[in-house]
Amino acid sequence: GAAVALNATSVRVVIKNNGCGAMIPGSLPVSLPGLSLPKEPIETGESAVATLPPLTVSVDGTVPGSVRMQALKLNISFQIPSNIDDVTFNGQSLLGKKTQINLRDRDEHEIVFRCS
Numbered sequence: 001g002a003a004v005a006l007n008a009t010s011v012r013v014v015i016k017n018n019g020c021g022a023m024i025p026g027s028l029p030v031s032l033p034g035l036s037l038p039k040e041p042i043e044t045g046e047s048a049v050a051t052l053p054p055l056t057v058s059v060d061g062t063v064p065g066s067v068r069m070q071a072l073k074l075n076i077s078f079q080i081p082s083n084i085d086d087v088t089f090n091g092q093s094l095l096g097k098k099t100q101i102n103l104r105d106r107d108e109h110e111i112v113f114r115c116s
Contacts, residue, residue, distance in 0.1 A: 009034065009053070009054050010034035010035070010051045010052060010053055010054065011051065011052055011053075011054050011103050011104075011106065011107055011108065011109060012049050012050075012051055012107065012108040012109070013049065013050045013051070013052055013103075013108075013109045013110070013111055014047050014048075014049055014108065014109070014110045014111070015038065015042060015047060015048050015049070015050060015111050015113075016046075016047040016110065016111070016112040016113065017042045017043065017044050017045065017046055017047065017113055018044070018045070018112055018113060018114040018115070019044055019045075019114060019115040019116065020044060020081055020083070020084065020113050020114070020115035021044065021081065021115075022041040022042065022043050022044070023041060023042040023113065024041050025037045025038045025039065025040075025041070025042070025048070025050075033053070034051060034052065034053040034054075035050075035051065035052055035053060036050060036051045037050050038050060044115075052103055053103070054103045054104040055071045055072065055103055055104075056071065056100060056101065056102050056103070056104075057069050057070065057071045057100075057101045057103065058070045058071070058098070058099075058100055058101075059089070059094050059098065059099045059100075059101060060098050061087065061093075061094040061095040061096055061097055061098070061099070062096060062097060062098060065079060065080060065082070066078060066079050066080060067080060067087060067094060067095070080113070081115060083115045083116050084113065084114070084115050085114045085115060085116050086112075086114045087111065087112070087113055087114075088110075088111070088112045088114070089101060089109065089110070089111050090106075090109055090110055091110075
């Protein structure tokens, strides 16, 4: 029952690569219903779509060179390139601070990686 509900209520996250080198989507340590990541590299100037369960995600962008995300008991760290200018989620920067994101707020979100 819960798996069906998560699949039915999952939200889309459009991932945009604005000037960064090819971004290789990672794999997740566990499989969750309603979760899928892009399978192909996201080239500069391109975008791809991930689907995620409608959870609250804690984002820690305070450590230079990485962004760490936590939802439920799942912790994922992403290494970011040294030439990155910003990572924004729905227009708000994630770098240099801790942010709470409620994916239930919208049916579709946008994350943009911008590099110089």
